[in-house]
Amino acid sequence: MTNSVKDWPLWEVFVRSRRGLSHVHVGSLHAPDAEMALRNARDVYTRRQEGVSLWVVPSAQIVASEAGQRESFFDPAADKVYRHPTFYDVPEGVEHL
Amino acid sequence: MSSFEDLLADDGRVEPRDEMPDDYRRTLVRQIAQHAHSEIIGMQPEGNWISRAPSLRRKAILMAKVQDEAGHGLYLYAAAETLGVDREDLLDQLHTGRQKYSSIFNYPTLTWADVGAIGWLVDGAAIVNQVPLCRCSYGPYARAMIRVCKEESFHQRQGFEILHTLSHGTPAQRAMAQDAVDRYWWPALMMFGPPDADSPHSEQSMAWGIKRFSNDELRQRFIDMTVPQAEALGLTLPDPELRWNADRGHYDSGPIDFTELFEVIKGNGPCNAQRMAHRVRAHEDGAWVREAASAYAAKHAARTREGAA
Numbered sequence: 001m002t003n004s005v006k007d008w009p010l011w012e013v014f015v016r017s018r019r020g021l022s023h024v025h026v027g028s029l030h031a032p033d034a035e036m037a038l039r040n041a042r043d044v045y046t047r048r049q050e051g052v053s054l055w056v057v058p059s060a061q062i063v064a065s066e067a068g069q070r071e072s073f074f075d076p077a078a079d080k081v082y083r084h085p086t087f088y089d090v091p092e093g094v095e096h097l
Numbered sequence: 098m099s100s101f102e103d104l105l106a107d108d109g110r111v112e113p114r115d116e117m118p119d120d121y122r123r124t125l126v127r128q129i130a131q132h133a134h135s136e137i138i139g140m141q142p143e144g145n146w147i148s149r150a151p152s153l154r155r156k157a158i159l160m161a162k163v164q165d166e167a168g169h170g171l172y173l174y175a176a177a178e179t180l181g182v183d184r185e186d187l188l189d190q191l192h193t194g195r196q197k198y199s200s201i202f203n204y205p206t207l208t209w210a211d212v213g214a215i216g217w218l219v220d221g222a223a224i225v226n227q228v229p230l231c232r233c234s235y236g237p238y239a240r241a242m243i244r245v246c247k248e249e250s251f252h253q254r255q256g257f258e259i260l261h262t263l264s265h266g267t268p269a270q271r272a273m274a275q276d277a278v279d280r281y282w283w284p285a286l287m288m289f290g291p292p293d294a295d296s297p298h299s300e301q302s303m304a305w306g307i308k309r310f311s312n313d314e315l316r317q318r319f320i321d322m323t324v325p326q327a328e329a330l331g332l333t334l335p336d337p338e339l340r341w342n343a344d345r346g347h348y349d350s351g352p353i354d355f356t357e358l359f360e361v362i363k364g365n366g367p368c369n370a371q372r373m374a375h376r377v378r379a380h381e382d383g384a385w386v387r388e389a390a391s392a393y394a395a396k397h398a399a400r401t402r403e404g405a406a
Contacts (some may be wrong), residue, residue, distance in 0.1 A: 005387050006185050010178065026176045027241070030184060032394035044171050047164070047250075067114035 005030065010059040011037040013044075015051035024057050031056075103305055110236040113179040121305055124298070126180050126236050127196070129309065134191045135199035140166045142206040143215060151209060156256050160166065165248050169379035172241040179237045192377050195328055200358060201288050203366030210263055210270075210277035216256015216394070218278070218285040224249050225319045236304030257326065263388065264331050271331075278327070279335045287358040288348075289316040295355075320348050 008030040014023035026045045031037035037056040046054065065073055079088050090097055101117050105108070111117055140163045147163065150156035174184045190196040200218055206212060227249065230242040263274035290296055290312040302308035310318075320339075331357050338351035360366065 004391065006183070007391070026244075027172055028178065029171060031325070032390045033397065036390055036394070043164075044168050047161075047168060064114070067112070 008032050011041070011056040012059050012062060013037075013041040014055040014057070015045055016053035017050055018052055023053065026050075028059060105234060105304075105374065109234075110239065111234050112236045118302075121307075122180050124302065124305070124307065125238065126177055126182050127170065127385050128302075129173055129177040129180075129238055130182070130187045130190070130196050131198060133170045133177060133187065134196060135202065136166050136170035138172060138191075138198040138202045138376060141372055142202055142204070142368075143212055144347050145206050146209060146212050146352075149209070150212075155259070160257065162216070162252050165252065169245045172244055175240075176235075176237040176241040181308035188380065192373070194364075197362070198372075199285050199288060200361040200366060200386070202372060203368045204281070204284055205368050207280075208273050208277060210260065210273040211281070213256045213259030213263065213274065214281040216252050216254075217260055218256075218281045219288070220249055220252040220256060220323075220400070221323060222285045222288045222319050222402055224253060225322070229309035231305075232309060238244070257330070260330050260332065274330075275332050276333050282334050282336070283353065283357070286316055286319070286353055289313070289319065291355060292353075294338070306326070317347055320350055324348050 010028050010030055011034075012028050013026050015026050016023045029037065029040050029044055031040050035054060038054060041054050042058050045051070077083075101111065101115065101121075104115070111121075133349040143159060143166075145165050147156060147159050150159050151383070174187060177187060178184055187196065191198065206215065212311075224246060227242055227246050231239055231246055233242065260274050260278070263270040265271075290299075293299060293311045293313045296312050299308060299311060324334065324339065324341075336351045338349060340349055342349045361369070364370075
């Protein structure tokens with residue numbers, strides 16, 4: 001029996017505010033299918049021309065990194081400051097580098 | 098739970114999958130749900146006037162405003178769901194009276210001027226309450242509030258404009274505007290909640306970064322910004338003790354009769370039963386739409402499966 005709103009999947013909504021910018025997450029909504037999700041997303045999240053393009057993605061399809069493992073997951077980048085240009089000494093007077 | 102305490106100490110934001118104390122989660126669910134319920138119940142007093150708006154311009158504006166309130170409710174239900182609750186359950190708790198909504202919506206809209214007074218005073222008070230929530234420690238709530246606050250400022254201005262037009266109209270229109278302000282002023286002040294001394298949850302909410310200012314601080318801020326606006330409208334506020342206090346740098350005001358607020362919260366306001374009956378009826382009347390949408394989705398999903406087989 002799928003005739004219940006409880007079975008409507010949760011969709012995450014992403015809006016591209018104008019061409020040249022990427023889609024940004026704005027919120028979520030429930031809808032029975034992708035088409036309704038898109039229409040509802042338009043009404044809920046772009047009433048003031050906030051977007052020129054919309055994505056809706058079933059929340060269940062999103063794979064996320066574990067909040068509890070944030071440190072072990074992201075720490076390997078912490079001690080590699082040489083990946084940033086500010087790490088390097090540039091002699092006085094050298095330009096365009 | 099030390100990461101939670103560290104986050105708060107650092108004025109950082111808590112995100113859905115972070116560890117958080119159960120009480121923090123419960124408090125947020127209660128507050129966000131109540132807030133969401135207020136938005137959708139708030140559609141009713143003004144919706145009452147859509148069919149009788151005095152011009153096509155006013156009607157289009159009012160429809161956009163009422164639609165915004167529905168949208169605000171949906172932003173907030175989305176934020177509440179990130180805490181692990183189900184939107185349908187929240188609606189069910191509203192419909193069965195287990196969760197509340199703002200008492201301000203239990204007052205009737207008797208005249209067109211009330212639509213102006215709601216926009217100016219009720220939305221004005223809501224903005225003062227809500228702007229600090231944009232910095233709430235819970236990320237999804239704060240982000241929803243940023244959207245809500247951007248949209249509310251149109252609501253307040255359209256209300257002010259309605260009253261300004263009436264107060265510069267015929268004597269009857271002016272009297273109607275004054276009457277609306279007289280009736281909505283005190284209920285608007287009560288929207289900030291009980292005085293700090295009688296607000297049991299405030300201290301904990303402040304410590305958690307959910308609340309940033311006390312009820313009385315926000316109420317004072319609202320009074321200070323509203324008095325000059327009333328003067329610009331040429332309308333009076335129904336408080337004979339309202340006067341500028343140069344020593345404090347604030348307006349002094351008369352005592353608020355909070356017994357009225359508590360009566361309305363208990364369900365004895367002028368429109369409590371009507372609002373709830375209308376809400377439940379609207380939900381039940383919409384059931385066939387939800388069922389049709391579900392049936393359509395199920396049929397097409399089945400066809401897609403057959404096509405794939």
